[in-house]
Amino acid sequence: MTAGWTDDRVGALKKLWLEGQSASQIAKQLGGGVTRNAVIGKVHRLGLSGRAAPSQPARTATSFRTTRPRPAAPAATPAQAPQASAPRRLEAVSSKPVPPTPPAAPIPDLPGTATVMTLGAHMCKWPIGDPSSREFSFCGRRASEGVYCVEHARVAYQPQVRRGAKESGSDLARSLRRYI
């Protein structure tokens, strides 16, 4: 009788997951014989996949891949039909070279509504503040497609910052810093 994602178990899951805990860590803490697979599965079902952690890029093995082919797909059309399933998210590689890319930080100041408990599956999961802090919250606005609202998706999925240039302290750097 380990099954059953009770309300508080789900709450704990959300909290830990969005705190940055790994699935295995969460599974361990939840005890109850839940495996990391169970945790991950639940996380996905809750729509929390993708996890919001723009502050920690160099984390988790496959934090976010741009595409996932899915080779093991017997039956259907073995050859051709490369389309497969619809694209998930992250269109990092844009067709344009994006030379200047002056984001100018459109987003004003987020109200920061929605907490780990109130955060729904289709709410923007852009983290506001320190996850450990009690005042931690999420944007909570309608998540257009991924886990973020359109505005946050823009800054979250920013393909890449032109490095090498004297951007140390540029508006861009400062703009991005405002969101972490």
Place this chain on the structure above:
DNA sequence: CCCTGATTCGC
């Protein structure tokens, strides 16, 4: 080999 999350698919 350790770890990570992502996805699929039978239940």
Place this chain on the structure above:
DNA sequence: GCGAATCAGG
């Protein structure tokens, strides 16, 4: 909805 098996990458 659930989660083991599997995949894919670091």
